[in-house]
Structure formats: C-alpha cells, structure tokens
Amino acid sequence: MTQTTQVVVIGGGQAGLAVGYHLRRLGLDFVILDAQAEPGGAWQHAWDSLHLFSPAAYSSLPGRPMPVQMETYPDAHHVVGYLTEYERRYDVPVHRPVRVTGVHRDDGHLRVETEVGSWRAGVVISATGTWWRPFLPAVPGRRDFRGRQLHTVEYRSPGDFAGQRVIVVGGGNSGAQIAADLAHDTDLTWVTQRPPRFLPDDIDGRALFDVATARSRALDEGRPDTQGVASLGDIVAVAAVREARDAGLLKASPMFVRLDHDGVVWADGTRAPADAIIRSSFVDAPASVGGKRSSRGSGAG
Structure with missing residues (x-):
C-alpha cells in the first residue's frame, strides 16, 4: 500500500x-x-x-x-x-x-x-544524522588485532574497561571526552592525527554559536572568511576534559601506522599493547540539540 x-x-x-x-x-x-x-x-x-x-x-x-x-x-x-x-x-x-x-x-x-x-x-x-554511520578506517593489521575494536556509538562507560589497556583514537570532542572518561581507571593511550587544540576554557556552545553566526554573516556579505570555530580550536574544554588535562592525564600520541596481534605500532617501531581500541570518527560526526554535541560530553553542543 x-x-x-x-x-x-x-x-x-x-x-x-x-x-x-x-x-x-x-x-x-x-x-x-x-x-x-x-x-x-x-x-x-x-x-x-x-x-x-x-x-x-x-x-x-x-x-x-x-x-x-x-x-x-x-x-x-x-x-x-x-x-x-x-x-x-x-x-x-x-x-x-x-x-x-x-x-x-x-x-x-x-x-x-x-x-x-x-x-x-x-x-x-x-534528517538521519551521522550516529548510525560510524566510520572504522581500514588500518593495516586490523584483522590481526586480538583485542576489542569498537566505535564511539558502542561505548557506554569506563566501568566496562576498568584496569584494561585502552587506545582512544580521535582528536575531536568525542575522542577527548571519552579519553577523559577513561583516564582515571584504565591504562590509557590517546592518539590523534595532529596535536589536540583545546578551545579556551571559557568557550562553550554559546560562544561557538556566536562565532559560527558571525562567519556565516561575513560570507553572506562578501567579507573575508574568518574561519569561524575552526580558528579557535577543535575541543571544547568541558569540566571532565579540563580536569583530566590539568591532571596531566590527556597527553596525546601521534597516529600509529598499523595494528598487530597485541596492539598498535608507530612508524619508528614503537609499540603499545592494548585490550581495546575505541575510535571516534563519523561520516562525518552527533552534539548540541540545536547544534553540535558534547559532554562529557562527545560532543553535545
């Protein structure tokens, strides 16, 4: 019918x-x-x-x-x-x-x-959003790794990983907030494509909305592109992220080049064993209800 x-x-x-x-x-x-x-x-x-x-x-x-x-x-x-x-x-x-x-x-x-x-x-x-389309890149050795591989959409709480060696991959809000969530009860390694860029501590979704709006108006009026939110940084320093960062628990490592049966391997041959690897990339990525998501936040915005 x-x-x-x-x-x-x-x-x-x-x-x-x-x-x-x-x-x-x-x-x-x-x-x-x-x-x-x-x-x-x-x-x-x-x-x-x-x-x-x-x-x-x-x-x-x-x-x-x-x-x-x-x-x-x-x-x-x-x-x-x-x-x-x-x-x-x-x-x-x-x-x-x-x-x-x-x-x-x-x-x-x-x-x-x-x-x-x-x-x-x-x-x-x-209006389906991106939550239902998680992206897991085809990293060399992915099939060899014997631990758990999961995505943000499958993550629930640090209690599921207590005492384990966990690799969190992703330098955006979701990656930073999950890393902060896990920093206290796991042996954490946080991996990012580039050094993490934390927004100033006084910046939250209100300021991001204003910055994004100003950029949109500038483009509409033919004025130079201010680059908007991207000019400020990538990660909103919500409370949990600030606490973990200030305690020295959020130190990012560069991206590894492959997996082996036991964990991840960097270009210089350095290895990090892992029980679980959590990735936070989307095609392209959910946080604020009216806008972008964060925390822990993942971002909810």
Missing part, C-alpha cells in the same frame, strides 16, 4: 523534529519516518556521561525552550525527555519504528520505500 503526502522527513531526532515544526507552521501535509522505537533520536543511545556543551537556553529547538537542568550543561537523559515532550507538544506525525529502505523517482514524485509500506511525496528531507 502506498500513502500520499506532500513531504516525507526521514529521521525523527532533533533535526527531523525541527523540520516538522516549520512544516506544520507552513500548513503542509507531512510525515516523519523514524527507525527508532522511542523518541529521542541518537541521544537515547549515548554513553552514560554525555552532556551538552551548551546551556539549555542555547540548545533549544524552534518554538519550545529546553527546560533548565540543575547542571549547567544538560545530560543525555534530559535531552531525551525534552525531545519526547517536544514531539508530544506539537503533535508531530512521527511513524515509528519505520526503517526506510529506498527512495525512488516515481512519475514526477518520489516514492519512499520502507519495511512496512511506501509513501509518495513531492519532497523528501533526510
């Missing part, structure tokens, strides 16, 4: 709900198809210590401010509750769990195929 609507939105997380808000204001007929069984998007699957790196007031979706939490930076549970209430408040037409299997042209329209039927629409909007 094929149903007809004006717009199909694929994904019922924060992006999909924000789109739904504006579609409703425009008076359009639409549906949101979400593969998850419950509201909350990727936030319901985040690791235990994940927080936004922006206060609630800077992390809201259109039309509905995020309630303030006791903590300055709301945790993932708070975000899930907010998204659930947002969906209910605006009576957003989310169908779940519905997994989309394909989108095809169909006589001047688009046909969205799912596991439970199809929808025909004039417009299809993809």
Whole structure:
C-alpha cells in the first residue's frame, strides 16, 4: 500500500523534529519516518556521561525552550525527555519504528520505500544524522588485532574497561571526552592525527554559536572568511576534559601506522599493547540539540 503526502522527513531526532515544526507552521501535509522505537533520536543511545556543551537556553529547538537542568550543561537523559515532550507538544506525525529502505523517482514524485509500506511525496528531507554511520578506517593489521575494536556509538562507560589497556583514537570532542572518561581507571593511550587544540576554557556552545553566526554573516556579505570555530580550536574544554588535562592525564600520541596481534605500532617501531581500541570518527560526526554535541560530553553542543 502506498500513502500520499506532500513531504516525507526521514529521521525523527532533533533535526527531523525541527523540520516538522516549520512544516506544520507552513500548513503542509507531512510525515516523519523514524527507525527508532522511542523518541529521542541518537541521544537515547549515548554513553552514560554525555552532556551538552551548551546551556539549555542555547540548545533549544524552534518554538519550545529546553527546560533548565540543575547542571549547567544538560545530560543525555534530559535531552531525551525534552525531545519526547517536544514531539508530544506539537503533535508531530512521527511513524515509528519505520526503517526506510529506498527512495525512488516515481512519475514526477518520489516514492519512499520502507519495511512496512511506501509513501509518495513531492519532497523528501533526510534528517538521519551521522550516529548510525560510524566510520572504522581500514588500518593495516586490523584483522590481526586480538583485542576489542569498537566505535564511539558502542561505548557506554569506563566501568566496562576498568584496569584494561585502552587506545582512544580521535582528536575531536568525542575522542577527548571519552579519553577523559577513561583516564582515571584504565591504562590509557590517546592518539590523534595532529596535536589536540583545546578551545579556551571559557568557550562553550554559546560562544561557538556566536562565532559560527558571525562567519556565516561575513560570507553572506562578501567579507573575508574568518574561519569561524575552526580558528579557535577543535575541543571544547568541558569540566571532565579540563580536569583530566590539568591532571596531566590527556597527553596525546601521534597516529600509529598499523595494528598487530597485541596492539598498535608507530612508524619508528614503537609499540603499545592494548585490550581495546575505541575510535571516534563519523561520516562525518552527533552534539548540541540545536547544534553540535558534547559532554562529557562527545560532543553535545
């Protein structure tokens, strides 16, 4: 059976709900198809210590401010509750769990195929995010390594690795925050492509939003590119990251060149044994509800 609507939105997380808000204001007929069984998007699957790196007031979706939490930076549970209430408040037409299997042209329209039927629409909007597409590069020796290899999306808490030798790969917010999470209870090696660039300690999602907005305006007006957030650094120094950094626990090593059965190997032959390797790259990477994600934060933003 094929149903007809004006717009199909694929994904019922924060992006999909924000789109739904504006579609409703425009008076359009639409549906949101979400593969998850419950509201909350990727936030319901985040690791235990994940927080936004922006206060609630800077992390809201259109039309509905995020309630303030006791903590300055709301945790993932708070975000899930907010998204659930947002969906209910605006009576957003989310169908779940519905997994989309394909989108095809169909006589001047688009046909969205799912596991439970199809929808025909004039417009299809993809709001699936990146959490479901983790990227694990084909590092030489990857098949030889006998320990655990996992991605940010599979990480939950440091208790799962207590006393183990862990390699964390990634110099962005997710990598830094997971490394900080593990720094106290594991034998940690943090590996980054380039030396980590911490943002000034007083910079959080509020300032990043202002910097990104200023850059966008400059480009729109034909003024020189300020490089925006990239000019400041890569890692928001949230509390857990600051504490681990200041305690000397976040010392990054350069990227290794291969794996062997026991761990990682650098170009000069230096080796580091490992029980587990955690990578934090996405195609391309989830943190703030209204924007970019951090902490621990991974980044929630």
